[in-house]
Amino acid sequence: MREEQVKQSAQIIFEAFLGYNEEFRRISRRAVSRFENRQWKEGQQDTVERIELYEQWILAALEQIRKALGSELEDKAIWAEIKKEFSQLIQPYLDSEFMKTFYSSITRRVFSTLGVDARVEYIALDIRPTAKVETPAPSHSLHFRGSTRFLIDELLGFYSFNVPYRNIDRSVRYIAAEIDNHWRSIAGNRPLRKVQALEPVFYQSTRAYIVGHLEGDDLRVPMAIALQNTDNGLLVDTVLLSESEVSMLFSFTRSYFHVDLSTVADAIVYLKTLMPRKPTSELYTVLGRAKQGKTERYRSFFHHLGESDDKLIQAPGEKGMVMAVFTLPSNDIVFKVIRDRFAYPKTSSPQEVKAKYNLVFKHDRAGRLVDAQEFRRLEFPLQRFAPELLDELLGEAAATCKIDGDFLLVEHCYVERQLAPLNIYLRETSAEAKKLAVIDYGQAIRDLAATNIFPGDLLSKNFGVTRHGRVIFYDYDELCLITDCRFREMPQARSYEDEMRSDAWFYVGEDDVFPEQFLTFLGLDEDGKQIFAEYHGELISAEWWRNLQTRLRADEVIEIVPYSKLRPTVSLASG
Secondary structure, eight states: OHHHHHHHHHHHHHHHHHHHHHHHHHHHHHHHHHHHTTOHHHHHHHHHHHHHHHHHHHHHHHHHHHHHHGGGTTOHHHHHHHHHHHHHHHTTOTTHHHHHHHHHHHHHHHSOOSSOOTTTSOOGGGSOOGGGOOSOOOEEEEEOOSOHHHHHHHHHTTOOOSSOOOSHHHHHHHHHHHHHHHHHHHHTTOOEEEEEEESSOEEETTEEEEEEEEEESSOEEEEEEEEEEETTEEEEEEEEOSHHHHHHHTOTTSOOOBOOOSOSHHHHHHHHHHOTTSOHHHHHHHTTOHHHHHHHHHHHHHHHHHHOOOOBEEOSSSOOSSEEEEEOTTSSEEEEEEOSSOOTTOOOOHHHHHHHHHHHHHSOOTTTBOOOEEEEEEEEEGGGBOHHHHHHHHHHSTTTEEEETTEEEEEEEEEEEOOEEHHHHHHHSOHHHHHHHHHHHHHHHHHHHHTTEEOSOOOGGGEEEOTTOOEEEOOOTTOEEGGGOEEOOOOOOSSHHHHHOSSOSSOOOTTEEOGGGHHHHSOOOHHHHHHHHHHHGGGGOHHHHHHHHHHHHTTOOOOOOOSSOOOOOEEOSOO
């Protein structure tokens, strides 16, 4: 009986993962027709559906296991046997680390206690790093035979769509010229030897990407060919030819790619060669494998914690009224813990804050929202905390943070990539960099608005700057939908007394927004205000926001260009 229960339970989890994975791939494969038929709204719905899959399959498997184990559900001895049996089932699979994460998601729900138990679950620190995967990802590899044009013509021949390639010769000439110019600029007289690209096409929002690299004797250059499907047919929108440009496509601020990968770990290893500075956790996440991304991030951080000796400290920037934020100076992530009580004038609840983060998790981040990962029951060595940080967590987040022996137990937190706070960046950077940051600050607000997101609190302290100089919003407690706001002009004062009042003399509803006041609430100095008004003056107009609302309510998908630099567009359509 017991042996049967063990085998049955292991098989339930194994088959549940296979079912989840196949469903994930089935939804991902829809991206081809979404792109070909320009079904952008349906593509966004696919993203949400795919995100929700994991929890659905976990809960379904858990229900079956409850029936299989009955009163022995929380018997650790039988789970130790189930783990052993499950390990045998997954041993042949390249993506077995995915399966271990899936298994541990179930055991964490069965044994909802702090800490981990290696007898019944897989510990992230012991899961094989993806870097050890040696199986090459399926790709097209072409050797140079005298002409870049011939090389690119052959490469594009591997990728076909129901929207036909037309005027292909012009497109090939353009791509080849871009490659030749870039290669000469970085390689001089050294020859181009090969072009290689992954077989699957990567789909994100309204674009399709052929992702690969150029190769010489001692040089490897990332490459991404961006395709756009317009009313006039397929367009080569740009060719990205640097680690920085390709890395921004795979950013932690972007929507997840839809790409049909038979196995994932081998693709991750290949992408890592194109973007060596990109954390493996972020690559998993941007491919839609958020749980595996969490596992990788956990492993990476706690491995680093064990090999470093600096103290966890309060994160740089102004102290948040809603979140206590801490970081390890030698690492690039921050931990955000919800405070027990929010400082005035914040009126939201912890539950409402969590709902905002959940909204962002399922929303098109458009390169302007940080992807925050939710963690529960983390253990940190007490001795690694700076005294002032420990006092803050125990005093202001006591419902979440508790001491247990030599550890601080954090019941719930969000983990994000650390960014330079925009307000500090603007104070410390050069005049030219400041101008560029203020311009991108306004563009960030525009991009968020195009996805139906209003930050709520526009102060520069709530935005950060990436290593690429991109301005990103990361404080979500007042975030809301554009379509839920009421954008109003400031009423004219009725008298001198009205003008002199410190509070509003007119009624202000909870959802009322007055764009005319934005410059006052950005936290910019006079030079910054002038730059903002020059480049983004329409954002100060209530009419501009109401016109945007009309477009959003009509279900228009407003395109956001996912690259910092556009090259001339070349049509693949006849003409």
